[in-house]
Amino acid sequence: MITIKELSDDNLFTAGHTACPGCGVAMSIRNAIRVLGKDTAVYVPASCAVVFGTTFPYGAWKVPFFHTAFENTGACLTGMQAAFEKKGKKVTVVGFAGDGGTYDIGLQSMSGAAERNEDIIYICLDNEAYMNTGIQRSGGTPFGAWTTTTPVGSNIQGNQRFKKNLGDIVVAHEIPYYATLSIGHPLDFIRKVEKAKNMKGFRFLHMFTPCIPGWKMDPAKTVEVTKRAVESGMWTLYEVENGEKKVTYKPGKMKSVKDYLNMQGRFRHMSDEDINKLQMWVCRKWNLHYHEKGAPDICEVAPPVEHHAITEEHREMHGP
């Protein structure tokens, strides 16, 4: 396994791009491409990464880069890989799509590529909303979060739905590798990218990428926020290799979701009732994930531990 010291710095995604200071997407791309190396070709669908990394006549990529549209990452990677294979070239074909481009508009294309087990790496940079268009809610937006399409109104405050369980959807395609990553956990991050690189078939890397303006947070705290997301259970670090799930990092003790929410303006308006609702969702997720009951001082209700079947409690939280 590569160590941080050994990690080459070929500047394959160069400095001088125009991402916001502290951008989780830029940090994730830069570190991923350092592991992936120069024999890589990337596709980036419509997203901030196209704007801040490729606005003509400047370009931050020193590996082949392709972009056409928003909803077609899986398909474009399929086409690139087919061409390279036909021409006998060994190239790691990698997509960097956002949560909107993966959870929502690009889900079909991603699913097609996963089902066909294309020999590609699909990276989802999850900043939990459509940030490039100015912070609109996506299927990846967490409960309670303010976005411009889930505003804090006098009747309704913030996003009313819980974050879509994309991981289970991806894993249901019975692919070789799915992993969640966080730039707050660099060793785990490098290991998973390297592992994906050395495998064959459809590999999905799900990266948690804070967005400074979208989350209304301090640009110096990107790493800290991802750490707190993991400590609270809002983001969990694991991998599923050929159907076998393995937790790759487990926090010692579950921290209150409040610690995570307090660092971000997008949750500032949340009522105690809503925070509690989110906390219960996290508790259940935690239990399902780590196969244990949540820390009782945080989780007031013992949640079900068996499976994702729709329970009365689930209905109450999610609606019918």
Added chain:
Amino acid sequence: MKKVITGDHAVAIGAKLCRVDVVPAYPITPQTLIIEHIADFVNDGELDTKFLTMESEHSVMSAAAAASAAGARVFTATSSQGLAFMHEMLYATAPLRLPVVMANASRTLGGPPGIWCEYNDSMGARDSGWLQLYVEDNQEALDMIIQSFRIAEDKRVLLPVMPCLDGFVLTHTVEPVEIPTQEEVDSFLGPYEPDIILDPARPAMIGTFMPAEYIMELRRQTVAAFDSAKDVIREVNSEFSKKFGRDYGGLVDTYRMDDAKVALITMGTVTSTSREVVDDLRQKGEKVGIIKLRFFRPFPSEDLRKLVSNLDALGVFDRSISYHGGGPVYNEVRSALFGMKMPVINHFAGLGGRDVTEDQIFKMFELTSRAAKGEKVKEVNWHNTRGETV
């Protein structure tokens, strides 16, 4: 070797002879036979290609563009709703100068839904930057797949090409077709060797974000490529005719136009029926002829102006409508002939796949001839349509 085959089969054989590297595919009537035949070629070991069973037409054109950008020769086929579904990606392929060839089985684009021949599917894509051509028979369908790759991949062009064949009338109808040998096609169409592709050995960024300061020049370059395409189409046609003995005329073809005073502009299979009508009328002493519009993009304005210069009147057949009144071909022709004094009469027929019979074509010539004599004739005429008197 001659084979009695459907238009779809001819297209598939054409693609095979071009040794296509990648074929992303998705089924849609009446194109499906094309991809089925290609799947057979691949699974029978007759064709070494990456055959990708995509999950939608949007993904088909996405994969096609990406594979082309990565240096592959790419072929696919679609029709109607499928073409509409991939519309967004048509606009990506052309300005990125990716020479994909895609056959379109012309079919009515709903609603209301239908599966028969109409040109409203491809006409909606006329401004996407694709070269577009319409074939008359299965032989031309096969030959034009081969020519399309030559035209598309020419360094002066580098644009995608869409050969269109009439749904069912050609796609599902058998005709004798001369199949060129692999050696003949290999010597006519060399391998695809693009200059700029996605290659880690020589990294390039394709499809970067383009601010207003640069995009107008890019648009103008694409227009210049369209202009060059006219010469390339003529060159490829003449080289093809020398090699294979079949001359299609280039951007347009003509029938008995030498001393014609009245002519009809036709497209696709209606041309064949019109040839019969012209022969009949010629026997009766009428000086009539046909201009077969083969390429709709680039539009052959100069050729048309020359061809019609001695006419007394011109009829224009349209198999789709632009809802403000005239057909898309009519509007283009009127624009191309601006300043020329002769009457130009629009004839709608065959929409939604309704048969275009000899009677209707006789009527088209009759109306156009009356206009030639100075009689007042309606500018837009609907043939064989209930509630309409022509």
